[in-house]
Amino acid sequence: MRFVPAIAAIVLVSCPLTGCTGEPADTPAAGRYALMPTALVDDNTTCDALYGASTDGPIVDAxxxxxxxxxxxxxxxVTVGELQSTIIALDDVRTRASVSSERLIDRNEVTLRQLLTIQTSRVNATVDTGVFKQxxxxxLGFCAQYLQ
Incomplete structure (x- = not known):
């Protein structure tokens, strides 16, 4: 069952409250993801691409x-390369997804794009991670039926 690890991945966003730490990835993530077909795909395929077979998809990296x-x-x-590759991977899924899931994916990308802008411009800005979490x-609620 992949639903439980997916919930755990989302819940880990609140990890700063528990004091955990992380290291930046050494290699860009884009090469890890299987490219989706060029035509629009069903929601099951979209959710599988987002979360990955072993909860290692681009949304988990995000x-x-x-x-x-x-x-x-x-x-x-956080490195520029991993931000770029995760955004590219999410874009790849989003451009082939149904309209309903496309909007959800786009909302997840907003925070990553803000972080990329800050990282490349080196200009401080406020980022509302609450938007990303919601x-x-x-x-996750949309994909739950496909991740079981």
């Missing part, structure tokens, strides 16, 4: 990135 940002807001635990819970 959760990890946001968790590390919350742990250390100077973004020293979008993640909405997406």
């Amino acid at each position: 959760v990890d990135i946001v968790r590390r940002f919350e742990t250390k807001p100077d973004l020293s635990l 979008a993640g819970m909405d997406l």
Whole structure:
């Protein structure tokens, strides 16, 4: 059952409250994800692509990135490469997803794009990770029936 690890991944976004730490990934994530077909796909395929066969998909990486940002807001635990590759992977899924799941994926990307802008411009800005968390819970609720 992949639903429980997916919930755990979303819940880990609140990890800063427990004092856990993380390390930036050494390799970009884009090469890890299977590319989706070029045509629109059903919600089951979309959710499988987002969460991955072993909860190693791009949405899980997005959760990890946001968790590390919350742990250390100077973004020293997050690389430009992993932000870019995760956004690209989410874009790949989003452009082939149904309209209902497309909107949910897009809402998850907003925070990652903000972090990428901060990381590349080195200009401080406020990032509301609550938006990401709510979008993640909405997406998890949408995908729950397919992740069991």
